[in-house]
Amino acid sequence: MTDKYHKTWNAETACVHAGYERGTAEQGLNTPIVTSTAFDYSRDDQVRYPRYMNTPNHRVVANRIAALEGAEAAFVTASGMGAVSAVFLGLMKPGDHAILLDGLYGGTTDLIEGLLKPYGFEFSTWDGNPVSLASLVQENTKLAWVESPTNPLLRVIDLEATAEILRERDIVSVVDNTFATPILQQPIKLGFDLVMHSATKYFSGHSDLLSGAVAGSEELIARIRPQAVRLGSSLNGQDLYLLERSLKTLALRVERQSANAAAVAEWLEARENIARVYYPGLEADAGHGIAARQMRAFGGMLGFRLGDAVSPDRFLRKLELITPAVSLAGVESTICQPSRTSHAKLAPEARDALGIDDRLMRLSVGIERVEDLIADLEQAVEAGV
Ligand SMILES: Cc1ncc(COP(=O)(O)O)c(C=O)c1O
Structure with a gap:
């Protein structure tokens, strides 16, 4: 029997149970760690490989994160930056434009300056005031990226107002929810399209695990996930299990x-x-x-x-x-x-x-x-x- 997740569970319950698949490992309460990188495909014709993010450990953690964020789907990466890079490369191509909140996490800014701008991606910075957002939209604007609260000045962005302006213009809204976590804030319920996490932070919570995640609609996740796979950003089974365990608390x-x-x-x-x-x-x-x-x-x-x-x-x-x-x-x-x-x-x-x-x-x-x-x-x- 498989419980993907129960839509009515509250966050505290979802942390412990969402995504867990019953009936494995002699009915044990913990997900077995699948260490294999090679899988027999002759019986069910499934091509499994950890980099493709299709192992049981990946599935359980991704479903738990989707449940916590109130999202249709999610995937887990080997670092927060693995998630950030997959989102930009999944939704934009050279010549496209994105709006960025000013003062984003330094690593995100470094990816933009050191990799995306030199490859012809275009960006504008936004001061965080919803009133000035619409004037930054161009014909080639594909996404807008915000954090709330921000790192390190804890500035708060009005997520509902921001999402509404972007949705009216068909621009994908993305929020780095690392600081708030879905326990305190569920941006998808406020109208955002995608949520990204450095799971290295609150999700893992014990300063011992590098990981990341993205959650959103099935359609957007299907566009972004293949880029994370191509970039080799997949997390291994042992660390996925550690993340599953950490999410419980x-x-x-x-x-x-x-x-x-x-x-x-x-x-x-x-x-x-x-x-x-x-x-x-x-x-x-x-x-x-x-x-x-x-x-x-x-x-x-x-x-x-x-x-x-x-x-x-x-x-x-x-x-x-x-x-x-x-x-x-x-x-x-x-x-x-x-x-x-x-x-x-x-x-x-x-x-x-x-x-x-x-x-x-x-x-x-x-x-x-x-x-x-x-x-x-x-x-x-x-x-x-
Ligand atoms: C807000 C925020 N986003 C993204 C990242 C990048 O995550 P990682 O270091 O797991 O790649 C960090 C890391 O400090 C962060 O603080």
Whole structure:
């Protein structure tokens, strides 16, 4: 018996059960890890090969992610960038045009600058205001790409208004939902066509697995997936199983991380030596109103700017519990300077224009006890003065 997924399940239930196929491995509750790269095709005439994304481990995880996003279909890749590149190459050809939210994740910008532009793909940047979106549309515009909340300034985009403008003009809308996860935000229900994930982040959640995913309609997924296969972006069976296992606790982790982040953001906001806090859960944050409408909670990521009296290097060195690290969304809290990590490849002028300098910190709040996190931040801010 196969349960693809149950349409009425809530996210917490879907995390644990969606996509799981009963009746395998002596009725075991876990999906067996299929390690084969060669399969006998003589009995059912099926050509199976892991790069074609047609193994049981791929199917279960893809169906679970589709269920969580409220999508018809999904596929899983060996990294978030494997998913990003497949979407662009699946929906565009040289000479086509795409609209990009300004300040996207540095790796996405690097793909565009280093590969897609030199091959003749055309792009315009959008400031995120729905009012200015329509004026960027050209005859050859095929897709628009946004993130919400953004990395690292946690800017919130009105997804419903954006999707409506794009849909009226037949432009495919894509959102990188890595920061929010489907636990907090389901862009497809707000009218978006495609959702992309760096599954390396909240989906895997333990800082030990590189992976990505795309979810959307059967029709769009059928156009994009072959590019991921051609590019060799498929994930192996062992890692697919790890991802399946991690997804079971996604809702629990994200809820705790969001609650911790909200408490840390409020604490930072009240500190003298913190110049600014970027967190859509704060009432003073510019994105609060929209975030409150389109998100269930405000997420585990926040940004803050150290005041002039605090040395960024000393602050980072003094942290004892929170680790300076490049990736994010693990169960353990990590922190980084985007100017030296995620956005290091951007030209200095582009970084300055976005407000990404050495005083800006991006904090990924984990599942620890929040009092311990605040105590660590407090002693490091004091020591940094
Ligand atoms: C928002 C966002 N999108 C995409 C990516 C790329 O994902 P990956 O590193 O898994 O290739 C990242 C990685 O940090 C990210 O933060």
